[in-house]
Amino acid sequence: MTQTTTPRTTATTTATATPRAAKAQGVIQSAVRIVVSFLFLCHGLQGFGFFGGVDGAGGSVELGSWPGWYGSVIELVGAAFVLVGLFTRPVAVLLSGVMAFAYFTVHAPEGLLPLQNVGELSTLYCWIFLLIAAIGPGTFALDTLRRRR
Numbered sequence: 087m088t089q090t091t092t093p094r095t096t097a098t099t100t101a102t103a104t105p106r107a108a109k110a111q112g113v114i115q116s117a118v119r120i121v122v123s124f125l126f127l128c129h130g131l132q133g134f135g136f137f138g139g140v141d142g143a144g145g146s147v148e149l150g151s152w153p154g155w156y157g158s159v160i161e162l163v164g165a166a167f168v169l170v171g172l173f174t175r176p177v178a179v180l181l182s183g184v185m186a187f188a189y190f191t192v193h194a195p196e197g198l199l200p201l202q203n204v205g206e207l208s209t210l211y212c213w214i215f216l217l218i219a220a221i222g223p224g225t226f227a228l229d230t231l232r233r234r235r
Contacts, residue, residue: 119224
């Protein structure tokens with residue numbers, strides 16, 4: 087009678103790798119959230135004339151104008167919330183919607199594809215914020231601290 091052996095499972099290796107991978111995932115999620123929201127905050131500041139403004143020459147959107155001024159305010163406040171990880175999921179959904187609105191009202195009428203209508207940035211922000219809403223804020227976020235208490 088021949089004896090068949092099964093390969094040894096490395097339960098200890100798997101058990102130690104899983105928490106490490108989960109910790110790395112949470113840190114990476116936080117890093118992506120922080121970098122994206124910081125860049126988006128800068129994007130929102132452009133509406134108020136910072137970083138070259140909306141026209142590259144320091145121009146800003148008119149105070150109270152729809153949708154530019156309100157969009158810039160939503161971008162600033164929303165980016166600040168996502169940056170610190172507070173109410174991350176609902177705010178990220180809101181920001182994703184703001185960028186979808188920007189794409190369809192400003193860019194899409196200029197051409198079918200984002201490369202034709204210069205809508206790559208709004209498209210990317212829309213999808214990245216939707217992803218952040220789906221996967222959460224990561225390890226380093228005020229939401230995570232609130233959840234632990």
